Amino acid sequence: MATKKLYENFSKSLIDEVHKWGAMKQTGVSLRYMLDFGSVPSDRNLIIAAQFLHKELPIRIARRAIELQSLPYGLSEKPAVLKVRDWYLDSFRDLRSFPEIKDITDERDFTQMIKLIKVRHNNVVPTMALGVKQLKKGLDPKVEDEGLDEIHQFLDRFYMSRIGIRMLIDVKTCFCAFKFGSNSGQHVAVHDPNPPPNCIGYIHAKMSPMQVAKDASEDARSICLREYGSAPDINIYGDPSFAFPYVPTHLHMMVFELVKNSLRAVQERYMDSEKVPPPIRIIVADGAEDVTIKACVSDEGGGIARSGLPKIFTYLYSTANNPLYEQSNLGAVDTVTMAGYGYGLPISRLYARYFGGDLQIISMEGYGTDAYLHLSRLGDSQEPLP
Known part of the structure; x- marks a missing residue:
């Protein structure tokens, strides 16, 4: 016991x-x-x-x-x-x-x-x-x-x-x-x-969300190339000069997770097709009044069935095979893989909410998925203490 x-x-x-x-x-x-x-x-x-x-x-x-x-x-x-x-x-x-x-x-x-x-x-x-x-x-x-x-x-x-x-x-x-x-x-x-x-530590007073999104996307794409041998292109749109106080490592992790999911969905949908996979689109928008950064990760990976949407933010759900079942050594479970752990999206939402933001997923089954990552610009919200 x-x-x-x-x-x-x-x-x-x-x-x-x-x-x-x-x-x-x-x-x-x-x-x-x-x-x-x-x-x-x-x-x-x-x-x-x-x-x-x-x-x-x-x-x-x-x-x-x-x-x-x-x-x-x-x-x-x-x-x-x-x-x-x-x-x-x-x-x-x-x-x-x-x-x-x-x-x-x-x-x-x-x-x-x-x-x-x-x-x-x-x-x-x-x-x-x-x-x-x-x-x-x-x-x-x-x-x-x-x-x-x-x-x-x-x-x-x-x-x-x-x-x-x-x-x-x-x-x-x-x-x-x-x-x-x-x-x-x-x-x-x-x-x-x-x-x-x-x-100051993890906090950057003038973080460029465009640069962080670019770095995270390149990291996710390299993982996709390693696992599948090819990867869709990624196009990023936004103002490269815009900056605000935030935690780059948090944003990198969230964008990496979203782009990784999109890459996997698109790659697997077009793996046996003669068509060129459509690019992943990332839009970074600076809201003047709502003091929020909206990062939209959009893909054409077939989307998520409506019955599956309520499950994507739970810790017991994943649409991919689970690499942890193959791990017997507890010290070896931190290897980065494309998918399968079942906690990427719920953890990403927690990182967004930690400083007053949020993460929303909207999917059109048969077409693709949009992920909206809202980040607080002011940074005045208190930690949510569980």
Whole structure:
């Protein structure tokens, strides 16, 4: 049983503390606040940021560890989920074992510690996906057809929380790197020892959505070429000079997922045809009043049946073969493939919603699919705290 394993691996006092901290109130921040606060790397701001994370991270991690213990249909007992749960409990213990942060030396040691926590959690998403697939494989089809709403809602909360935790760690660690330089060993979000201007961690004050869309599209197309031997062209339309504050890695991941889906659909539809596959079209529009970036990924890949549309944002649905079934090594599940994990679209929507945006899919069966990715320009919305 999962509960027995929990008490075998971790002391009762630690588990009691997890429940105590999991009951505390979380504190959300906005993209604008992260950018403004992180732009002034003074000793005082560094210490304040570390003190905030020293209290905030254990709360968020404790909440997820508690939820991982009581998931329905036996999901908590799947080997992959147990592995993720242990990562969260280990990280909670590390955070709570760290003494009060009083000076800049404490701050630097704390930053090094949370950098290691971030590395520990690198494979959380694919490992949780493996756990969900393990569950799905053994489920009664009648149970699966009921929608498993409780599991989907948990996974939304879990992944949204993970996005927030990693954002806070990345802004903090990169903030420290700007202050002390690349030799301090604190740099996480920006690997270049000479980070580009206008960047605080993952946040870019003047991000070009056109450039990010171009880079993500090229990456997706290279995957398609590798797997199919050919790939449709991709045409991108928009103002290349337009820029706004956002997180390039988030946008790259979302556009990559949408373009990857379109490429696969078009490539497979035209694989045995003598016709030239139509290009994937991406439109980046700057809304003057609605402060939203609308990225429309349109294809002619045959579309999605209307009965399948409600399922595309669930974690137990994929129209492709599942590569995770072939993976027995939990450490090897982060390989990028064209499709099959079943979490690309729901995770992408969470990334969009994290800073006040959204993702919508409109499909015409027999023709193709349009994906509308709305991104908040102002960055003033608070984190959605699950």
